[in-house]
Amino acid sequence: MSTATTTAHSTEDVALRWFRRLMWAGIIGNVIVGIVSIAYTPQVLALAKVDPATPLVWPRLSAMLVMLLAGFYIPAAIDPNAHRFAAVFAVVCRFAGTIFMAVVGGHYIIFGLFDFVFGAPQAICLYLAWQRTNAAPDGRASGSTIVALLAGLLAVGAFAWGAFQWLTQPVLPAFASDEEFFKYGSIGNDGAGGIPYPIWIAMPDVCAHHLPRPQGYAAFGLLYERGRNPAIDPPIGFSRAKVGVERMAINCAVCHTVRARLAADAEPQFYVGAAANTVDIQGYLRFLSRCAADDRFTPDQLIPAMAAKVKLSWLDRLTYRFVLIPFVRRRLLEQGEDLAWASRRPAWGPGRIDPFNPVKFGMLHLADDETIGNSDMQAVWNLNAREQIRASAPLHWDGLNNSVREVVISSALGDGAVAREFNFPAMERIDRFLRALPPPLSPHRPDAAAVERGKMVFAANCAECHAPDGKRTLTVIPVAEVGTDINRSHMWTELARDAYNNFREGRDWGFKSFRKIPGYVAEPLGGLWLNGPYLHNGSVPTLRDLLEPPAQRPAAFVRGLDVVDARNGGFVAPSCDPRQQPAEGFCFDTRLVGNDNDGHVYGTALSAAEKGDLLAYLLTF
């Protein structure tokens, strides 16, 4: 026997020996995983991050099948030469499991990885062994070692990819109620836009000097329901989901849920779907980037503050110190830079947002065109009723889209959702919920006779644009006609329309309904009592003020208070001096560009008695 042949045979032996060892390892692995999964099912499910299972017999059945499958592998483990079919089928089945789990995706990838860990080296060993067996008589291996090495590298890469997919799959909490889901559910922006939960809850402590008031995130008007601890619980409008680590990310409710008190000493009530009158989104975003830029945003400062609120293992501490805190800091600084353009415009203030310029300059990569899109947040209820009034009713203040589906999806994108984690079922759930969500009935009880008289005044002066059967209700009224501040309309350009309709980042989103109509939508009046301040830019504090000529409307008033004004309509909004911000709320200056309270002069020429009657009627909405 030549030396080369001896070498070939010894290599064959080594490869076969390792194949058998790996087969036995796989069999033992299957049995151990099966037994542990049957004995500790809930713990294994939590560890694997797979869907919770009720009844638990389903995962236990799977565990038992894993053990039974191990039985079929035994002949190949004993003698792969004598049981070639069994050996090949064993490897093929490991790969079949891997591929299937990769296709199913989600956290089931972990089962695929388990099969892959055994299947890939088994396949390589089997290949090497049989290559050597079939080698040329001189024993040369025809480069099979190189092939095996490449396959090994490929396997390691594939495993790393699978592990990354598994680790970064969101673990989303389930909500039985649509309303709870709307308030706290994920819209698919957790991975791309979420801040690790321990860092998020520590930031108000570490950066307390950047808060307008020492109230944690409540200082930005974020809403905490009764029984929730503002120090550790998410406010309304924030989801807490696990993508690698637990993260906090905003959802639709942050701008579309309001807190209101019927009197200063009354218990606050929360109204889902309403415009978030107290929430200062810009203040919140600025706080995040200012905190990240602060010298105190370091592991030495943050980790003790985090550990005071959540349990951190030594591994957590290392990960946060060397990976997550530096990474989050960089991302928040980048976010601050991305929104730097907003500092050159009037502040949004509570209850307002520039919803589309961030999309234009960020997502759509359009140049800063110096436009100002500051707008009052809008109520999003009654979407079905809107469509009953007018098919394809325009949405957003300027009616820039008339498809509820597109508006829901584009809003999620604007909130930081990305294609790879986009949650379409969540979008459909929100769509269904908002379509059926009625506006809350007005709690005001004005004089019934005045209401009756006001109804007549309304019919003569307002119904054409605001009654459900008004011929112009839910149409876009030209800016030249309504006369309100033009900036919001100017903000949405033909360029932006085309860019959004052609937006294909990550996938084809199917947008086709973005359009440009210079004007503002005449809205129906459902939930009017919660919609103050009024006009698209929130520049008129109360309904009573709206019935006054523009020159007599308040030039500056406090926004962001939550006490309902039963006499004037809207929220209590005392006058203020913009040079001195009030202790509570935000002094809104109508003299700044984009904040003009001009226009919508309908009803301003009525007599005082007629205005009183009309106001009484409007207070019933």
Added chain:
Amino acid sequence: MTDADALTIGSTQAQAATRRIAYRRLLGFTLIVQTAVGLIAVVLPIWLARAADLPGPPSSGWVQLWGVMLLIMATLYLPGCIEPVHVRWPNVVGIVARFVLAVAYVRLGQGLRWFALYELVFAVALAWSYRQLLRAELMSRP
């Protein structure tokens, strides 16, 4: 060897061949059914869960996982189906697995009790048929 001896042995080999065909047909049928159920579980998990009244599967993922393991099991069974006499292990493990599955399905309850009945009936049938085959094979040898 006399003519009578040759006739006796030949007749036994023919019996063994008949038993082999019978066993392979029976096993083939169960593997086809198993593959069909596995494929339906993988492709239409929700439909199967409803149609077969499966006990409250929490998500389609678990039904799919069950389906893919049925498919893998059927694949691993194939060597035993091709050479039932020389490759005995998969057949023995497969028959034991059917008894175990029958018990598990009874435990799961609801529509899976029909699966349990099916597994039990075919486990007994396969065990009897395989025993007959092995006996015939052994007796066919001089």
